Amino acid sequence: MTTTTTPLPGSTAHTDGGWGRADVPIQTRSERPWSYDPADFAAPTGREVNWKHTPVARLAPLFANEPAPSGVIGVEVSAPEGVEQRRLAPGAAPRGEIFRPEDLPSAIAWVQEAEAPLIRIPAGVELAEPVVVRLTGTGGVAHAHVVIEAQANARGTVILRHEGNASQAQNVEIIARDGSDLTVISLQRWEDEAVHLSAHQARVDRDARLTHVVVSLGGGVVRVNPSVELAGAGAEGRLYGLSFADAGQHLESQVYLHHKGPHTTGDVLYKGALQGESARSVWIGDVLIGRDAVGTDSYEANRNLVLTDGARADSIPNLEIETGDIVGAGHASATGRFDDEQLFYLQARGIAEDEARRLVVLGFLSEIVQRIGIPALEQELTEAIEQELAEGGAL
Structure with missing residues (x-):
């Protein structure tokens, strides 16, 4: 290790x-060990710092390094012209250029994925439509390692859509090379019994920008942990997240943003809503401004709206700064119920209480939805949020 x-x-x-x-x-987030060998990791017990908020007992199938049957997850890729696709064995570049497994499920996914799919946007190519990867679970255990690369000055969006039912350990390796502008959206709309553990690791090079969005609506346990290194001068990282937890759901994200190069910019905003008995969300945000990251401007925030009794949101922001020469850095966290003043304002204008509550929730979450920049997906998510509210009974 x-x-x-x-x-x-x-x-x-x-x-x-x-x-x-x-x-x-x-x-400390920056000190965690890593290894490609699953034998170097013990099975999590729930006492470890990176597992202590996670219901590890529900994840046991993903802690066994055993070959998974094929066909557990169907894959359908829709890619516009110009996108390169091929498969990468371990050691075939760029697989492993930046990815370092930091826990047992991630290491198992590394060794179990004999040929990792590569989605590459070639240098100078600007995609008119997003690449859509539809992943549909049919039940059982699955492992995956995916590589997404935007070469120099490329522009494009990749959407990972997760549906159906499965227990999946997934690695996503993201490389945004010099001058590129890449958006990666991970959408979790699993069925109720699904378990999804995903480690996203990204490097953003000189004058490149990565927009990374995590949307978790479905699944029994969903844990998507993005780790982004702003390596080159002038690199930008925009990390956004949206979750809506219902009764019995556990939705989690542990976010790590490492400002490594000079004059880098980071913006982290995750928002979540919760309703129903034992609905649970966990957000841990770690920002490290390294010793060479002079001129950094960084901010992270997490906001949670608790709609019913019995729901719980854990929010833990952390900030480490190793240089005093920065533009600015800060973090914030807030968890609460409906704002009575907002409800009063709407009701005073003739809006019924149920409708007023619906508008408040939609307004709260729409800040993330509107940052996606894809009208059809924004409409889908707005409708999904309304459906969650209608079915959950919080209003």
Whole structure:
């Protein structure tokens, strides 16, 4: 197992673990070990820092390094002209250029995926339509490793749509090369019993921009963890998330944004709504501004709207800064119920209470929906949110 634990000159122990001390658990996000070998990871118990908010007992099938049957997830790709598709064995570039498994399911997915699909937008190509990858589960356990690459000065969007039923461990490796502008959208509309563990790792090179969007609406346990490194000078990372948890659902995202290059810009905003007994959401946001990331401008926020008793939202923002030469950095978190003043304002204008509550929820979540920039998908998500509200009984 490999770890990158390098203390800064004159540093002292960090409140989340300390540098290089064997007697203190590693908790700082940037210090986590990684390995391509599943044998280097123990099965999670729920006591580990990166698993302590996750219902690990429901994930047991994804902790076994056993060959999964083929055909558990059907794959249908719709790609406009100009997109390159092929398959990559381990060691075939660019597979593994940036991806480093940090937990057992991710390492298992790495070794189980004999030929990882590559979706590449060639240099200088601008896609008029998004690439849509429809993944439909038919039941059972599945593993996947996917590589998405935007070459120099390319422009395009890739949508990963997850539907049906399966227990899936998935790796998504994303490379945005110099001057590119790439959007990756991961949409989870699984059936109620599905389990989805996904590790997204991305590198954004010089003057490139990555917009990364996670939308989790369906599934029993859905955990999508994006890790984005702004490696090149002038790189930008826009990380957005939307979730709506119903009774019995666990929707989670652990976000890591590493400002590594100078003059990089980061914007992280995740919003969630919850309704129903035992509805649960977890958001952990870690931002690291490295020692060479001078001129950085970064902000992360998480907002949650709890609609009924029995629902719970955990929100943990973290910020590490290793240089004092920055433009700005901050983080925020808020979880609460309906704003009585908003409801009063709407009701005072003749809007019925149920309709007023519906409008408040839609207005709260639409900030993320409207950032997607694809009208048909925005309409689909708005309708899905309305359906969630109608079926959940929170209004």
